[in-house]
Amino acid sequence: MNQTFKDWCQQVKDAACRDWPGILQSLAGLDDQQTDTKTRRRGAPCPVCGGTDRYSFKAPDTGGWACRRCGGGDGWELLKRVNAWDFAHAVREVADYLRIEPYKGQAPTHQQREAARQLAEKRQQANKNRLEREQQKQAAVHDQRAVYALQEWSNATPAKADHPYLRSHRLPPFDLREVQHPHYGRCLLVPLINDAGGLRNLERINPQGLKRPIKGAQKQELYYQFGIDSWTVYICEGWATGAAIHINQPHRPVVLCAMSAGNLENVTYIARRKYPESNLVIAADHDPAGRQKAFIISAKFDLKVVLPGHPGEDFCDMHIRESSV
Ligand SMILES: [Zn+2]
Known part of the structure; x- marks a missing residue:
């Protein structure tokens, strides 16, 4: 044939x-x-x-x-x-x-197959080594960018209530700082910490509300925290969303802000470890992506999800709407 x-x-x-x-x-x-x-x-x-x-x-x-x-x-x-x-x-x-x-x-002969098997093993090991090197390299960059973040944070001043982003969102400055950035203007700095409480990154928010990250800095497994301890602990995406949840409840609950949908699950793990006795609640953004992510995590961890009143809103939009009537 x-x-x-x-x-x-x-x-x-x-x-x-x-x-x-x-x-x-x-x-x-x-x-x-x-x-x-x-x-x-x-x-x-x-x-x-x-x-x-x-x-x-x-x-x-x-x-x-x-x-x-x-x-x-x-x-x-x-x-x-x-x-x-x-x-x-x-x-x-x-x-x-x-x-x-x-x-x-x-x-292929038996020897050829044996040689191929050994080659496959060698390749697996080589790929594993390569991945480890890549991860070490990334960790080193993250450490270096964390030093930069700490410097920027140390040189900044406490945020003032008249920052346009705070005013438009009807929020107090909490412990944020602000800095006059050469390219991005008057930026709020949101300190992002890791599980051990170390400052690893900053979210810069300019007067128009645009988020300007520190290039190359760690993003995953970091969060901003409102409150110290509470029975109900909320997990949400954005800083303003977290602030709105925190100030609109009389007992000022703990809120952990993951800053992005992609980091929500990491922060849920951290919340579970930090507050094993508490009732964790996912405060989702009321959009298709936010809802989907929240429900996947809630199913995985067996948690409750709360949504703002209107589709398309997050809890800060709701806070702005309700505090302007
Ligand atoms: Zn790739």
Whole structure:
């Protein structure tokens, strides 16, 4: 039977659909987590460019994946990028893994298979090392940017009640500071701390309410906290939302602000550890993305979700609406 190279490739491609998780684990060094579609919700380190949660595995039948930094594609694309292979090389490796006879010549001998297995092990180790190096590098950048944040914070002055953002949101300054930024104007500084209470980042808010982050600084697992202790502990996204919840309840409850939907789950973990006896409540923004994220987390942690009165609002919009009547 005369099979063309193209037909042979198609045969390999068809067969690959049955076992992309196995192929990617053996030939690209991915682990169980990185070949699990649960990463669509949780994220995982990217096998190509590292990080902690920017990657997700989409489809076991195509090897489909996506990464917020380096893009995405099918399983073939991942094999090519991780190993720096061309397609012909990738298809030979996959055929070998699937025990499909090579296009020309003999089926691999026992020694060849053993060599391939050892090579796969070496690749897994190399990829693991690469990811670890990437994470260490990122941690070093975060440490360095935290020093910068602390400097900016130390040079700033206590925020005044006449800051346009505070006035337009009808909020007091709490313990925020402000600084005259050379590019962004008169910025409020929201101190963002980690689990250990260390200042790691600042959210700068300019008079128009635009948020200007410190480039390269840590974002995940940081929060701003209102209040000290309470039976009900709220978890929300934005600082102004948290402020509105805090001041509109007579007992001034604890509110942890995650600053972004992507950090809400991290902060929920932190809240659970910090306040194991308390009743945690997710205070969601009343938009499709905010609601969806909140309900996923509430299901995972078995928590209550509260929503502001009107669709499209967050709790600060509601606070502004109600305090202006
Ligand atoms: Zn990536």
